[in-house]
Amino acid sequence: MSDGSTSHSLVSELRRLVAGLTPGDRLPSSRELIERYRVSPVTVSRAIATLAAEGAVVSRPGSGTYVAPRTDHAGPTVADTAWQTVALADRAVDVRHLSGSYGAAPEGTIRLDGGYPHRSLQPTQALGAALARAARRPDAWDRAPASGLSALRSIFARFVGGSITPDDVLVTGGGQSALSIAFRAIAAPGSPVLVESPTYPGALAAARAAGLRPVPVPHDGDGIRPDLLAEAFAMTGARLLYCQPTYHNPTGAMLTAERRRQVAETVRAAGAFLLEDDFGRFLSHDRHPAAPMILDDRDGSTVYVTSLTKPAAPSLRIGALVARGPVMERMRAIRKVDDFFVARPLQEAAVELVSSPAWDRHLRALATELRERRLLLTGALTGERPDWRIAGPPTGGLHIWVQLPAGADALALAAAARRQGVTVDAGSRFFATEPPAAFLRLSHAAAADRAELLEGAQRLTALT
Structure with missing residues (x-):
């Protein structure tokens, strides 16, 4: 074999050599291979590296190259990961309630x-046009601010209304991301969090993943019951209530005006936060949803969540958190640690979409x-x-x-x-x-x- 031969040819020769040896046998030295196959040292090094990557040989610096132990080629090698059970302990993330237990439905279901x-209910044409316009922006692929694009934060502030400003808004990767950030920012692991019963399973999963203990508070046709809410705060010492006042999921109920006032007063008296999930802001059947509870917030006790995902499309993962005070600073910090920022092209597309007549x-x-x-x-x-x-x-x-x-x-x-x-x-x-x-x-x-x-x-x- 001449010096001009490719490493591919040498790899084939060495595979045949290894096949005739026993695991643990030492291959000829690099000098011997150079002389036997009349190739350069670089070609030998590349061929040995290829075989090592395939698991055929093991290189031991200062000792040589040896035939690796054989694997069972009857099927894929199954790693013994039992040790991970001990290392991971009881820090499981429970997603059993996020979807049905039967797997994907057959075609035609x-x-x-x-x-x-x-x-068919999604604005696919408008979304496509918005994404195309966003992609043509000169800065479309630049790094986005951690809090979100100023234009998008302004839009969310306008959606909420009242005295909310863009500085009170943090753009998130959809409503689920917002809930995860808020739960981790507000309550310490092991703490109780009060939730409506029934409630959104994604909130239960996010709370548990944050190490919190969901405590149910009964819910009726007018929303969460304020009398039992006060009792739950007193019994548990909770400092957080997760609530969906508008188009509650799953019941569709609207928290009445009187109960909104009672809930806000109960939360304030407990020295707690209200996490208001307004996922349905754009899903009204008559275009006149109730005003968000955060508009009546006087002391920063309400943290507000909303999203563009459900009225637009599942992959428009754009949501927002609205809050004032130290809790917002903590949520901004978590946002940075999680993934720095939401992808700029997606934010730009959201701005284009909601700013258009479509x-x-x-x-x-x-x-x-x-x-x-x-x-x-x-x-x-x-x-x-x-x-x-x-x-x-x-x-x-x-x-x-x-x-x-x-x-x-x-x-x-x-x-x-x-x-x-x-x-x-x-x-x-x-x-x-x-x-x-x-x-x-x-x-x-x-x-x-x-x-x-x-x-x-x-x-x-x-x-x-």
């Missing part, structure tokens, strides 16, 4: 579950369609299953909340519905502890159109 509108047209059309779909689904259920009690009905959001008759098994019904080509959310995953009854959360926004929504309702109500 009618979706009456999930937390996002169907693609955004307001989309929200008007979405409100009309959500209202019509909700009426269609509730009408189909009440007509066929009068024994199913529907909460509300809601005037916003993407879901209806159904209480099943005494003795019903929501998990069994969800499994049976799946076998009939319909997916639904069993209510148990919306409770921090045992549910008081059997419930279903049904989406009227996930189906492709009204005809498919009606077909899904008919399949569901035909089940016994």
